[in-house]
Amino acid sequence: MSEDALHEKWQIQLRKGALELVILAALRERPVYGLALLRHLQRFATTDIAEGTLYPLLDRLKREGLLTASWVQEGENRPRKYYRLTASGEQKRVALEQAWRQSVADIDALLAAPAGSEPPRKGTDND
Amino acid sequence: MDALASHLGKLDKAEAEEVVREIESHIHDVIDQAEARGDVVDVVALLAGFGPPPALAAQYVAHVQTGAPPPSGFRVIQRVTRTVTRGLYYSMGAFGYSIAIGFLLLALAKLMYPSLVGAWTANGGDSVAVTWSGSPYPHARELLGYWLLPIALLAAAWCAELTRRVLRVLRRGLA
Numbered sequence: 001m002s003e004d005a006l007h008e009k010w011q012i013q014l015r016k017g018a019l020e021l022v023i024l025a026a027l028r029e030r031p032v033y034g035l036a037l038l039r040h041l042q043r044f045a046t047t048d049i050a051e052g053t054l055y056p057l058l059d060r061l062k063r064e065g066l067l068t069a070s071w072v073q074e075g076e077n078r079p080r081k082y083y084r085l086t087a088s089g090e091q092k093r094v095a096l097e098q099a100w101r102q103s104v105a106d107i108d109a110l111l112a113a114p115a116g117s118e119p120p121r122k123g124t125d126n127d
Numbered sequence: 128m129d130a131l132a133s134h135l136g137k138l139d140k141a142e143a144e145e146v147v148r149e150i151e152s153h154i155h156d157v158i159d160q161a162e163a164r165g166d167v168v169d170v171v172a173l174l175a176g177f178g179p180p181p182a183l184a185a186q187y188v189a190h191v192q193t194g195a196p197p198p199s200g201f202r203v204i205q206r207v208t209r210t211v212t213r214g215l216y217y218s219m220g221a222f223g224y225s226i227a228i229g230f231l232l233l234a235l236a237k238l239m240y241p242s243l244v245g246a247w248t249a250n251g252g253d254s255v256a257v258t259w260s261g262s263p264y265p266h267a268r269e270l271l272g273y274w275l276l277p278i279a280l281l282a283a284a285w286c287a288e289l290t291r292r293v294l295r296v297l298r299r300g301l302a
Contacts, residue, residue: 033156034149034152034153034156035153035156035157035160038153050176050177050178051150051153051176051177052176052177052178052182052183052186055146055149055150055153055177056183056186056187059146059186059187060190063190078152078155078156078159079152080152080156081148081149081152
């Protein structure tokens with residue numbers, strides 16, 4: 001497999017792991033509709049996903065009780081389906097965000113000290 | 128959209144329509160926003176972002192096919208519908224609708240034979256009987272009079288509606 005393909009495969013795995021977290025985080029302040037959420041995620045290469053990935057994922061998160069959705073019509077605009085976090089969704093977001101930050105800190109610590117060198121300190125958010 | 132809808136058969140009709148409606152809404156939003164900017168929309172690329180309809184639909188029905196955990200609160204209904212047989216389905220229908228028909232016949236009988244059909248009480252209200260052949264007790268007092276007619280009709284309608292809703296849930300569990 002070429003280097004680009006390997007890198008792409010790694011990116012896909014990383015994206016899979018982080019997608020649920022970034023979607024919950026994107027909805028933490030106000031309800032957002034699908035296209036706006038997609039544009040928000042597509043600002044960054046790591047979370048540049050397609051419509052066919054986003055909407056089924058939103059449907060799954062709604063079935064799991066992490067999101068609710070409702071159709072809202074603003075003025076003369078076409079009705080749009082807005083998603084918002086539930087209380088469970090907010091709890092999940094906090095938990096995932098803590099886990100993510102811990103993972104990043106741990107990996108940063110391991111990157112700073114290869115195997116065989118001084119054992120790395122357990123990674124913390126304050127490093 | 129028709130191709131997508133045809134692959135969403137494992138979902139409830141309402142759920143499938145919701146999926147199609149949301150995707151249509153997205154497409155309209157993209158087109159509207161592009162037109163507002165004076166851009167031309169590449170509809171082929173836009174649709175390609177959703178992937179082939181069978182693959183897209185598969186993601187929406189995966190939880191049905193693999194038995195993924197249902198939303199909380201629905202576990203009891205899932206347990207019931209998983210073991211529904213045709214015998215149970217038709218038995219529930221016969222039971223429910225026969226009670227509804229019984230109430231309907233009671234209402235009709237009250238209309239036709241008002242003095243014979245009624246709800247009677249005796250023993251100071253310690254016993255109540257609904258009869259089709261006149262007072263069952265000496266010195267019994269009829270409770271409802273002609274009110275028995277609308278009450279029986281409402282009870283018939285309520286039983287029929289309740290049976291219909293139960294059968295609708297059970298139908299999902301049939302093969």
